[in-house]
Amino acid sequence: xxxxxxxxxxxxxxxxxxxxxxxxxxxxxxxxxxxxxxxxxxxxxxxxxxxxxxxxxxxxxxxxxxxxxxxxxxxxxxxxxxxxxxxxxxxxxxxxxxxxxxxxxxxxxxxxxxxxxxxxxxxxxxxxxxxxxxxxxxxxxxxxxxxxxxxxxxxxxxxxxxxxxxxxxxxxxxxxxxxxxxxxxxxxxxxxxxxxxxxxxxxxxxxxxxxxxxxxxxxxxxxxxxxxxxxxxxxxxxxxxxxxxxxxxxxxxxxxxxxxxxxxxxxxxxxxxxxxxxxxxxxxxxxxxxxxxxxxxxxxxxxx
Amino acid sequence: xxxxxxxxxxxxxxxxxxxxxxxxxxxxxxxxxxxxxxxxxxxxxxxxxxxxxxxxxxxxxxxxxxxxxxxxxxxxxxxxxxxxxxxxxxxxxxxxxxxxxxxxxxxxxxxxxxxxxxxxxxxxxxxxxxxxxxxxxxxxxxxxxxxxxxxxxxxxxxxxxxxxxxxxxxxxxxxxxxxxxxxxxxxxxxxxxxxxxxxxxxxxxxxxxxxxxxxxxxxxxxxxxxxxxxxxxxxxxxxxxxxxxxxxxxxxxxxxxxxxxxxxxxxxxxxxxxxxxxxxxxxxxxxxxxxxxxxxxxxxxxxx
DNA sequence: TACTATAATCGAATAATCTGATTAGCTTTT
DNA sequence: AAAAGCTAATCAGATTATTCGATTATAGTA
Numbered sequence: 001x002x003x004x005x006x007x008x009x010x011x012x013x014x015x016x017x018x019x020x021x022x023x024x025x026x027x028x029x030x031x032x033x034x035x036x037x038x039x040x041x042x043x044x045x046x047x048x049x050x051x052x053x054x055x056x057x058x059x060x061x062x063x064x065x066x067x068x069x070x071x072x073x074x075x076x077x078x079x080x081x082x083x084x085x086x087x088x089x090x091x092x093x094x095x096x097x098x099x100x101x102x103x104x105x106x107x108x109x110x111x112x113x114x115x116x117x118x119x120x121x122x123x124x125x126x127x128x129x130x131x132x133x134x135x136x137x138x139x140x141x142x143x144x145x146x147x148x149x150x151x152x153x154x155x156x157x158x159x160x161x162x163x164x165x166x167x168x169x170x171x172x173x174x175x176x177x178x179x180x181x182x183x184x185x186x187x188x189x190x191x192x193x194x195x196x197x198x199x200x201x202x203x204x205x206x207x208x209x210x211x212x213x214x215x216x217x218x219x220x221x222x223x224x225x226x227x228x229x230x231x232x233x234x235x236x237x238x239x240x241x242x243x244x245x246x247x248x249x250x251x252x253x254x255x256x257x258x259x260x261x262x263x264x265x266x267x268x269x270x271x272x273x274x275x276x277x278x279x280x281x282x283x284x285x286x287x288x289x290x291x292x293x294x295x296x297x298x299x300x301x302x303x304x
Numbered sequence: 305x306x307x308x309x310x311x312x313x314x315x316x317x318x319x320x321x322x323x324x325x326x327x328x329x330x331x332x333x334x335x336x337x338x339x340x341x342x343x344x345x346x347x348x349x350x351x352x353x354x355x356x357x358x359x360x361x362x363x364x365x366x367x368x369x370x371x372x373x374x375x376x377x378x379x380x381x382x383x384x385x386x387x388x389x390x391x392x393x394x395x396x397x398x399x400x401x402x403x404x405x406x407x408x409x410x411x412x413x414x415x416x417x418x419x420x421x422x423x424x425x426x427x428x429x430x431x432x433x434x435x436x437x438x439x440x441x442x443x444x445x446x447x448x449x450x451x452x453x454x455x456x457x458x459x460x461x462x463x464x465x466x467x468x469x470x471x472x473x474x475x476x477x478x479x480x481x482x483x484x485x486x487x488x489x490x491x492x493x494x495x496x497x498x499x500x501x502x503x504x505x506x507x508x509x510x511x512x513x514x515x516x517x518x519x520x521x522x523x524x525x526x527x528x529x530x531x532x533x534x535x536x537x538x539x540x541x542x543x544x545x546x547x548x549x550x551x552x553x554x555x556x557x558x559x560x561x562x563x564x565x566x567x568x569x570x571x572x573x574x575x576x577x578x579x580x581x582x583x584x585x586x587x588x589x590x591x592x593x594x595x596x597x598x599x600x601x602x603x604x605x606x607x608x
Numbered sequence: 609t610a611c612t613a614t615a616a617t618c619g620a621a622t623a624a625t626c627t628g629a630t631t632a633g634c635t636t637t638t
Numbered sequence: 639a640a641a642a643g644c645t646a647a648t649c650a651g652a653t654t655a656t657t658c659g660a661t662t663a664t665a666g667t668a
Contacts, residue, residue, distance in 0.1 A: 002391065004311050004383050008656090011308075022615055035657050037616060047390035058614075058665095064394050071386045071586060075379055079308050082375045086351035087306065090368050280584070282375060312625090326646060339626050341647060362634095362645075 005046050007079060010072040012039040013051065017061060017069045018142065074280055077143045081282045092286045093121035099290075100129045100136035100148040104204040104228055105167075105273065108251040109149075109297045116293050133203045140278060147287050149294065151203055152272040163274040164291050165298030169208050170249060171264035172232065172257075173241035181241075184263035187214055193221040196235045196242045200224070207271040208243040212264040232257055245271065246299040273298055309350050311383060314376040316343040317355065321365060321373045322446070378584055381447045385586045396590045397425035403594075404433045404440035404452040408508040408532055409471075409577065412555040413453075413601045420597050437507045444582060451591050453598065455511055456576040467578040468595050469602030473512050474553060475568040476536065476561075477545035485545075488567035491518055497525040500539045500546045504528070511575045512547040516568040536561055549575065550603040577602055 015025035016036065026036040044051050051065035061069065088094030101110060106128075114126055129136070129145060133154055139145040140159065152163060171185050181189045197205045197220060205224075208214075221240060225231035228248055235242040236257055243264060244253065254261065263269075275291055277283075295301035319329035320340065330340040348355050355369035365373065392398030405414060410432075418430050433440070433449060437458055443449040444463065456467060475489050485493045501509045501524060509528075512518075525544060529535035532552055539546040540561055547568060548557065558565065567573075579595055581587075599605035 002387055004315075004380070004387060006655095007308050007311060023613085031656095032658050033615075034617080034659080038656085041616085047387060049390050049393055054615075064390060067394065068386060068390055071382065071389070075382050075386065076308070078375065078379050078382070082372065082379065083306055083308060083351060085375070086353050086368060086372055089353055090371065310624095327644090335625095336627055337646075338628080338648080342625085345647085358646075 003046060005043055007076065009039045009043040010076055012036045013043060013065075013069060013072055014076065016040060016052075017065075073141075073143055077278070078280070078282065080143070085282070088123070091123070092283070093289055094123040096125050096127060097286065097290070098127040098129070098144070098146045100131065100139055100145040102133055102136065102150055102203065103130050104198070104202055104245065105149055105151065105247070106130045107228075108245075108247040108253075109294070112297050113294060116296070117290075120293070121289075132201050134201075137276075140276065146277065146281070146283060147290065148276040150274060150276050151207055152274045154203070154276065156276065158279065159276050160279045161274050161276045162287070162291055163272050163302055164295050165273050165302050166270045166300040167273055168246045168268075168270040168299060169212055169243045169264055170246060170261045171212070171241055172235060172244045172254060172259040172261055174236060174239050175258065175260055176239065177241050178260035178262060181262070184266055185241075187216055187219055187265065190219055190241060192218045194240045195219045196221050196231055196238070196240050197224055198228070198231055199226050204243075204245070204271070211271060212243060212269040213266065228253060232259065235259060247297075250299065270300070272302075307350060309347055311380065313343045313347040314380055316340045317347060317369075317373060317376055318380065320344060320356075321369075377447055381582070382584070382586065384447070389586070392427070395427070396587070397593055398427040400429050400431060401590065401594070402431040402433070402448070402450045404435065404443055404449040406437055406440065406454055406507065407434050408502070408506055408549065409453055409455065409551070410434045411532075412549075412551040412557075413598070416601050417598060420600070421594075424597070425593075436505050438505075441580075444580065450581065450585070450587060451594065452580040454578060454580050455507055456578045458507070458580065460580065462583065463580050464583045465578045465580045466591070466595055467576050467606055468599050469577050469606050470574045470604040471577055472550045472572075472574040472603060473516050473547045473568055474550060474565050475516070475545055476539060476548045476558060476563040476565055478540065478543050479562065479564055480543065481545050482564035482566060485566070488570060489545075491520055491523055491569065494523055494545060496522045498544045499523045500525050500535055500542070500544050501528055502532070502535055503530050508547075508549070508575070515575060516547060516573040517570065518568075532557060536563065539563060551601075554603065574604070576606075
């Protein structure tokens with residue numbers, strides 16, 4: 001049995017991979033550049049293969065280096081989970097829980113969700129990050145987040161998902177358009193460029209268009225909003241229409257607005273809400289409890 | 305972020321769990337008893353919880369200790385796999401491969417299998433262990449084996465399986481009984497206690513009885529054999545019948561015997577052969593290649 | 609040319625790990 | 639009851655590994 005590499009050296013390798021720079025990686029690990037440099041060399045020696053190609057000035061991870069990084073990441077995540085588990089005495093609802101959430105969900109459920117979690121599990125220390133699906137997936141992969149609350153479907157990239165509930169889409173329009181379009185809304189009766197959407201970075205844009213079966217792209221206004229709140233403002237100010245998720249309406253996003261809420265298009269229009277996590281996690285029990293609490297704050301729960 | 309435990313201390317914990325004795329565990333790790341003792345204490349301190357209950361003379365693993373052992377085992381296995389992968393330069397068919405196989409399969413395919421593997425992948429170093437399904441599952445869990453070749457179905461205990469092929473059961477009987485029973489064999493025409501089986505430790509006993517639909521237990525002789533070879537001897541010497549897998553017949557187990565080979569009972573009588581491995585392994589690609597080679601030596605391949 | 613930034617290298621300081629001897633508690637043997 | 643044999647824990651000292659700061663070499667930039 002050959003000698004195992006030290007976890008410390010593996011973290012050095014991960015930091016180097018993340019920062020692509022010895023100095024910054026060393027800083028991130030709170031060690032000197034020389035320590036990190038020799039740590040990497042040590043690792044290469046132990047593993048008997050080159051992990052990075054040196055180029056006198058810069059460097060590049062080899063294919064093997066990338067593979068080792070990926071495996072090392074999993075090992076370190078597992079070890080951290082082991083430590084957390086032990087330090088919280090096996091209580092799965094203690095210790096740090098790092099949740100990622102998209103901006104078209106976060107503002108409407110994270111408040112009550114974290115309040116309920118704090119109340120039921122006071123020893124749980126929540127860290128919450130709000131970002132786009134794409135960014136959150138990166139943070140999940142890198143082990144910077146434990147679990148994501150996302151709107152589905154999503155490109156899982158090897159991760160695992162649990163569907164927790166549904167969030168219906170409504171259409172919000174100015175009174176004039178509401179009269180014109182009827183209920184459920186007949187998109188053909190709306191003027192061209194009268195429907196406002198979020199920037200394409202938000203997955204809600206695609207989900208809404210698909211779920212509400214908005215086929216005619218001419219109805220879409222080319223100006224996009226960067227948040228649901230500004231989307232509402234935009235639709236109202238420019239005498240248009242837009243899609244709003246039920247949970248946002250429940251949270252009172254339309255309070256003080258003159259927009260009319262109606263059913264969009266034909267058929268069931270909703271997005272699914274779910275949890276996404278690494279398939280190699282050892283915190284499924286924790287996520288299950290999280291899913292149960294989360295389900296309470298969704299318009300429609302489909303848990304179990 | 306709290307400090308991570310050292311892999312060394314985790315191996316100490318695993319050794320202690322396996323040997324249930326500080327001295328023997330220390331020996332197995334090639335360190336002194338004091339080193340192992342302080343290593344464990346160190347670990348408990350870092351994790352902030354008790355892993356073993358000391359009882360003035362002996363000790364017992366706590367519930368948390370058992371859980372930590374299980375997680376530590378996974379971490380260490382992953383790390384070993386990382387080292388092997390790196391040291392064999394990413395070539396998945398290099399380095400050590402530890403295979404477990406049951407005695408009613410091993411003697412008939414391990415020869416040609418390992419010959420083919422050696423030929424196609426000369427840098428692969430095979431270690432092969434032959435034991436009962438139960439024992440092999442323990443060795444797999446403990447990380448002492450990488451993959452098992454078993455007859456299915458089997459209690460997976462959380463492991464993953466791939467079905468690779470089928471191995472039909474035949475009935476071998478002395479000529480007198482063959483005339484009596486016809487083909488396919490009508491068990492009712494056989495005398496009581498005329499069918500011989502392996503010891504119940506062998507999973508083939510159950511598989512054969514089920515697959516060949518032998519309902520009437522009165523036909524079974526209470527004397528059992530401890531190997532297929534002695535089973536054949538027994539059936540011949542005591543003028544009886546028995547079930548023999550096709551792969552054993554192909555390997556010539558009945559050469560020099562007067563037993564007649566016939567179809568057993570009604571319908572398709574076979575056992576499935578498959579690979580079993582830890583779901584957390586990172587050597588699926590290696591096992592896939594192994595499955596492909598294995599399939600060639602099975603009477604019927606069902607791969608893909 | 610001087611300046612900045614990069615990664616590697618080296619010796620000395622520091623931290624960790626390991627050992628062997630010893631202790632203390634308990635069981636078995638004499 | 640005493641002695642011998644295990645057990646695991648403890649401690650001082652030796653050994654080994656890790657880390658740092660300073661320095662070097664190289665390349666790009668002002």
